[in-house]
Amino acid sequence: MSKIDESLLSALPPFRRLERSQIREILDLATSRRFEEGIAVFSEGLKADRFYLLLDGYIRVVRSTPGGEHVIALHIAPGQLFGIAPAIGRDTYPATAMTAAESIALSWPVSLWQTFVEKYDGFASETYKVVGERMQDLHAQIVELATQAVEQRLASALLRMANQSGRKVDGGVEIAFPVTRQNISDMTGTTLHTVSRLLSAWQKQGIVESTRRHIVVTEPQRLADLSGTAG
Amino acid sequence: MSKIDESLLSALPPFRRLERSQIREILDLATSRRFEEGIAVFSEGLKADRFYLLLDGYIRVVRSTPGGEHVIALHIAPGQLFGIAPAIGRDTYPATAMTAAESIALSWPVSLWQTFVEKYDGFASETYKVVGERMQDLHAQIVELATQAVEQRLASALLRMANQSGRKVDGGVEIAFPVTRQNISDMTGTTLHTVSRLLSAWQKQGIVESTRRHIVVTEPQRLADLSGTAG
DNA sequence: ATTCCTGTTTGCGCAAAAGCAAAGAGAGCC
DNA sequence: GGCTCTCTTTGCTTTTGCGCAAACAGGAAT
Numbered sequence: 001m002s003k004i005d006e007s008l009l010s011a012l013p014p015f016r017r018l019e020r021s022q023i024r025e026i027l028d029l030a031t032s033r034r035f036e037e038g039i040a041v042f043s044e045g046l047k048a049d050r051f052y053l054l055l056d057g058y059i060r061v062v063r064s065t066p067g068g069e070h071v072i073a074l075h076i077a078p079g080q081l082f083g084i085a086p087a088i089g090r091d092t093y094p095a096t097a098m099t100a101a102e103s104i105a106l107s108w109p110v111s112l113w114q115t116f117v118e119k120y121d122g123f124a125s126e127t128y129k130v131v132g133e134r135m136q137d138l139h140a141q142i143v144e145l146a147t148q149a150v151e152q153r154l155a156s157a158l159l160r161m162a163n164q165s166g167r168k169v170d171g172g173v174e175i176a177f178p179v180t181r182q183n184i185s186d187m188t189g190t191t192l193h194t195v196s197r198l199l200s201a202w203q204k205q206g207i208v209e210s211t212r213r214h215i216v217v218t219e220p221q222r223l224a225d226l227s228g229t230a231g
Numbered sequence: 232m233s234k235i236d237e238s239l240l241s242a243l244p245p246f247r248r249l250e251r252s253q254i255r256e257i258l259d260l261a262t263s264r265r266f267e268e269g270i271a272v273f274s275e276g277l278k279a280d281r282f283y284l285l286l287d288g289y290i291r292v293v294r295s296t297p298g299g300e301h302v303i304a305l306h307i308a309p310g311q312l313f314g315i316a317p318a319i320g321r322d323t324y325p326a327t328a329m330t331a332a333e334s335i336a337l338s339w340p341v342s343l344w345q346t347f348v349e350k351y352d353g354f355a356s357e358t359y360k361v362v363g364e365r366m367q368d369l370h371a372q373i374v375e376l377a378t379q380a381v382e383q384r385l386a387s388a389l390l391r392m393a394n395q396s397g398r399k400v401d402g403g404v405e406i407a408f409p410v411t412r413q414n415i416s417d418m419t420g421t422t423l424h425t426v427s428r429l430l431s432a433w434q435k436q437g438i439v440e441s442t443r444r445h446i447v448v449t450e451p452q453r454l455a456d457l458s459g460t461a462g
Numbered sequence: 463a464t465t466c467c468t469g470t471t472t473g474c475g476c477a478a479a480a481g482c483a484a485a486g487a488g489a490g491c492c
Numbered sequence: 493g494g495c496t497c498t499c500t501t502t503g504c505t506t507t508t509g510c511g512c513a514a515a516c517a518g519g520a521a522t
Contacts, residue, residue: 088363132319
């Protein structure tokens with residue numbers, strides 16, 4: 001395992017208040033691993049034995065139905081913790097974490113969670129803040145699914161991805177990881193057909209630009225208008 | 232304020248591991264208050280100055296959209312904490328808490344949260360477990376909204392209410408608080424019309440029995456079949 | 463008893479989006 | 493270059509469930 005630099009962690013919320021030496025301790029306890037695209041880092045229902053920090057890449061948090069369908073609840077961007085079942089008193093993972101792109105993550109055994117919380121100042125409060133934010137996101141998604149039409153949900157989903165993980169390119173904002181129509185329909189509770197039709201229509205209007213597994217939002221403002229929300 | 236008996240709290244998860252004297256301390260710091268039906272205990276976005284424990288009654292956790300619609304995300308039953316913004320690092324309430332029936336709740340200023348967490352064994356871990364369970368519920372609701380048809384969502388919603396707050400009566404399971412068709416449509420992301428139609432149909436089939444603001448599930452099994460989920 | 467208010471039922475037409483089906487098109491592999 | 497696989501597009505049909513509208517009913521207040 002290659003030696004990781006302390007500066008990687010020192011800027012991240014959970015570790016922000018720590019000394020360099022403390023970060024070194026934490027890093028020395030971590031396992032670093034690379035995951036190919038399309039791999040399950042861990043799966044829903046399995047015993048939660050490790051928690052993770054995403055260094056590079058993107059993770060989709062997915063829940064499956066008994067009927068074999070699945071829903072993408074949120075995306076994890078680099079620098080964020082995931083698989084933090086212990087933080088919410090669970091001993092199994094509540095969802096599956098799939099890599100949306102090739103990814104690198106640190107992980108620690110859950111047995112260290114309690115230690116981190118007690119020993120490292122700010123770790124607990126920052127991680128609970130993360131939990132709170134995710135809850136916000138879930139709430140927002142429920143409201144969206146319950147009240148908005150497909151077109152608006154799709155617009156919101158694109159904006160969310162563009163905001164959370166967008167790269168500025170000359171033509172607009174590029175979503176930084178591969179997305180299929182099917183993926184998007186899993187986020188918005190619709191079908192890939194409907195997504196395809198809407199994206200085609202928007203492309204004709206110059207709002208987005210998309211190729212296979214790749215989307216650039218060229219006019220975020222018009223998408224925001226379509227999404228119907230102030231945000 | 233009338234004196235509250237320690238035994239009220241001693242069986243509840245957050246306080247289960249505490250000594251009687253500790254419970255007394257906690258109770259002495261609490262404010263008890265009665266709320267009429269249909270009142271907002273606190274509102275989305277306001278400064279979170281207190282956290283609550285529901286002693287009696289029922290609470291609906293509601294989120295509103297900019298467009299004036301609202302969605303009922305979950306119900307709180309007696310014995311549960313709510314308004315626990317401080318647990319997730321927030322200083323404003325993320326949703327509105329409406330009384331679904333006349334209710335009585337204890338509350339404490341948020342400034343005491345940190346004290347409770349540090350001083351009382353098990354308080355932190357039990358409350359985080361609650362947060363985890365709520366997250367589970369939210370996730371489940373997202374999956375439901377994204378993948379199930381209205382009929383199945385409605386069946387699930389009725390079952391959820393019946394399970395969480397059902398009273399056994401001779402004809403079946405009675406939902407213990409007043410619910411309107413509109414309320415149910417706010418839980419399932421549909422319209423009161425559709426809810427009314429489905430309930431009428433089910434009543435004809437003998438699955439439910441309903442009068443104004445009042446529902447009895449007479450055949451939970453058949454509802455479960457309709458809901459399409461194993462649960 | 464009368465009135466008002468809130469909640470409920472029901473019918474009808476329509477639009478949105480799902481289902482079905484089939485063809486096309488990049489991208490990687492041999 | 494040809495092949496396969498996955499992803500995407502598009503046309504057509506069918507269905508679901510919403511919107512609108514109007515009437516009805518139980519309760520509470522006067």
